[in-house]
Amino acid sequence: MSSDNGRRRGGDSGQSGEHGEQLALIRESVRKAKEPKARPRTWRGAKLAGELPVARVLVDKGPVHLDRLWDYAVPAELDAQAQPGVRVRVRFGAGTRQVRGGRREGGGLLDGYVVERVAESQYQGPLAALAQVVSPEPVLGPALLRLCRAVADRYAGSLADVLQLAVPPRHARIEAEPSPELLPPPAAPAPGSWSRYPAGPAYLDAVVRGDTPRAVWTALPGPHWAAELARAAVAALASGRGALLVVPDGRTAARVDAELTALLGAGRHVLLTAGLGPEERYRRWLAVNRGAVRAVVGTRAAMFAPVRDLGLVALWDDGDSSHSDPSAPQPHAREVLELRAAQEKAAFLLGAFGRTVEAAQLVETGWALPLAADRAVVRAAAPRIRTVGEHDEARDAAARAARLPTVAWEAAREGLRHGPVLVQVPRRGYVPRLACERCREPARCAHCAGPLEARGQDGGLHCGWCGRESGPWHCPECGGFRLRAQVVGARRTAEELGRAFPGVPVRTSGRDHVLDTVPDRPALVVSTPGAEPVAEGLGYAAALLLDGWALLNRPDLRAGEEALRRWLGAAALVRGQEAGGTVVVVADPALRPVQALVRWDPAGHAARELADRAELGFPPVSRMASVTGPPEAVAEFLAMAELPDGAEVLGPVPVPAALPGRPRRPGDAPPGERWERALLRVRPGQGAALAAALKTTQAVRLARREGEPVRLRVDPPDIG
Incomplete structure (x- = not known):
């Protein structure tokens, strides 16, 4: 505040003349003495930037307990380049402080981003200076920073981890190249x-x-x-x-x-x-x-x-x-x-x-x-859908001999007269879930509605979510008491089809070799889900969706939704019904996903699935998170976490270890180690509170360096 303002204030309080001016000057000097220094001191005594000499830096260091901004002094020689959004290198250790205080952390030079420039630091001790501006290119704009912060908060992660996904590594030679000129907007497109x-x-x-x-x-x-x-x-x-x-x-x-x-x-x-x-x-x-x-x-x-x-x-x-x-x-x-x-x-x-x-x-x-x-319009664009149930397949001599029901064989033979025929075969390695032998209703836990699994040599039933042992089971739909599990046996599909249709080319598309397109001429194209090539011309003349039970019997809450998605993706490549396109799905026609495929009604299927999940408290109606790690670490984490009111802890349950010789999936335990997983479920509207509680607990445990780390996953896509 200027001295003129001080004089006016002095006059307003009833003082006048020289005494009022002196009193105003004293008040102004006291106020300035209480304010933080405009320019921080540096422990190297470097000359600072003339304006906004403090840079708030996001250090590119992943742990959540370091997920904060740090104050650094801006040397005068870096003033022009150290603008918000640029990459910098900073000394992380002695002389470094958190924006709102905090203890010293680590040491050495680390990469980071300048988030903003300010005139003052809330910390009054010596600040370390920026060591280097890596590039004057502003790569972290305000919109991207705001988005990355929101993603980190939603998923209980650190901002640095999200930025590693959002900002690609730098290549100096590329930055020196000129960018193309922005072209004027195009005309509005026709519908x-x-x-x-x-x-x-x-x-x-x-x-x-x-x-x-x-x-x-x-x-x-x-x-x-x-x-x-x-x-x-x-x-x-x-x-x-x-x-x-x-x-x-x-x-x-x-x-x-x-x-x-x-x-x-x-x-x-x-x-x-x-x-x-x-x-x-x-x-x-x-x-x-x-x-x-x-x-x-x-x-x-x-x-x-x-x-x-x-x-x-x-x-x-x-x-x-x-x-x-x-x-x-x-x-x-x-x-x-x-x-x-x-x-x-x-x-x-x-x-x-x-x-x-x-x-x-x-x-x-x-x-x-x-x-x-x-x-x-949907009926005209979609192909004709035919179904073959498991009981029909069991009575079919052709299906027993070549794993291809007569209806599917006839559809393939007719389709080969007009173009290529797609054969979708589920991938190997799907683990079956238990279901009622009579009506195929999945077996679920009476406590939390999680999937039941057979464990141990005696085959006792346990919940895959909360781990509770289930007593005598009976089907709530039909009253049956016998369970069944199925295995996938589609290893020689291409060879079997080659024998069933001699002289017809057989092509395969899968994980090792994925085809982009196939020509518009008769051929059998055997593909795993998601690897189906596009048929040139009008599309496939027919499609066979084999072993539908292998998709439906996965131990996954999304099994029905995923099976329908895979079937629709393959059937959408087939010619429409008006052009003679036919799809044969080998699955129980009474099941909801099969009926949705026959009617081509994915919206109705999704609405009914959502209603079922709302009744059972499943995501996305509720919010879930998983905590995975060694048993002692999981127990300690759950004991420390201040979860929202009404939060439900399911489990923990054992986590399968990675199989030798196979790639480790994100949810697998390390080979030779025993891990457990606990699921946390909260009511709608409490997802943000759950993520904040998990992030805080993770930060405290990492800062204390006590116990083994755990893995957090908010909204896990596969909860069994």
Whole structure:
């Protein structure tokens, strides 16, 4: 406050003349003495920046107990370069303090990001100076920082871990290259095949106007979905804003990339996939960050792409497991894009042939509106669906001989007269769950509704969630008391089909070798779920979905939803019913997913699944988290955690160890170690409180360095 203000205040209090002026000066000097020093001292005595000499730095160090900002002094020689968002190197140790105080941590030079520049530090001791500005390129903008902080809080992780997913490694040579010039917005796109949906043209018009419509899109079967996704992106560009499209894998990204290139030409969008290589990926990411390119198509990591003036975020096939990042804190692309749509006021489009329960919840809560075609249009576009039950298969001599029911064999023979035939075979390694032998209803725990498992030599039943031993079991649906488990035996499918159809080429597509396309001529294409190639021309003449029970009998809450998603994905590649396309599914026709496939009604199936989960308290109606680690560490963590009121602890239960010679999955215990997992369940609306409690407990345990670490997973996709 200036001395003039002091004089006015002195006059207001009844003082006048020289005495009032002296009193005002004394008050001003006392006030300034109480304020923090504007410029911090450094332990090296370096000359500081003239303005805003304190940089608040996010140190790139993963543990959650270090998830905070740290104050550093800005030397004068780094003043121009040390701007918010740039990469820096700092000495982390002696002379370093937390923004709000704290003890000394570690030592040595670490990477970090300048978050902001301020005039003062709340810590009054000596501050370490920035050691180096790695690059003057601002790679951490305010919108990206806000998004990463929200993701870290939602998943009980550290901001540094999220930034490792969001910001690619630096390549200095790429930063020296000039970026392309931003092209003017394109013209608004024509509706095209979006006109098949009653609300499709209106959705595009709203995006072109700059509005923020949110929709859950049930795509019609056939090849048009990629072009429709591209048109939605063009609508966002036409509004002068950016677009971000996230898809499950590189093959799908290439299809959308080709459609966007056909609509826009070259230079208006970039493709971000892992197959590009680190340098090319950074070159394209940098063009997006600089605002030279406003449209991005990419796989999971592209969900953090820093698109300027974001107008549309779109996700294709959110039920695909590829959208869940395996790296801590393991965010899901759907949740990240929901946060971006809300924070950056962008339109939202969640599309797939099927519908997950999470998508159904978005519709039920009104957060998004459904976008689907009329039933008459669906029936014309979808192939004819035929079913073969297990009992029919058992009575079929042809099925017993070649594992191919007569109905499926006839459909394949007829289809081969007109084009290629797709044969979907479940992957090996699915672990069966227990179900009623009579009606196939899954066996669940009477306490928490978790799946029952047979353990030990006596085969006693235990819950896979809470670990409680189950007494005598009976089916609540039909009253049966006998359980069954099934195993997958599809190892020689291709060889068996080759013998059943001599002279017909047999091609395979799977984990080791995935085909992108197959020619439009007669052939048998045997594929595992998710690896189905696209048939050129009109599509497949027929499809056989074998061993449906192997998909339905997985020990997973999502078994029915996942089976339907896999079937719809394969059936969508088949010609429509008007063109003679036929799909044969070998599964019990009375089961809900099979009936949903026959009717081609993924929305109805998802709505019924959501209602069932609400009744049983399953996600996404409730929120869950898992705590996994050595038994002593899990017990200690649960004892320390201050969980929200009403939180329910299920378990802990043993965690299977990784099998020798096979890749270790995220949920497996290390070989030779005994691990346990506990599930925490809270009511709707308590998810944020649960994540905060878990993060706090994890930070305290790491800071004390007591006990073995545990793994946290908020909203685990597979809870058994």
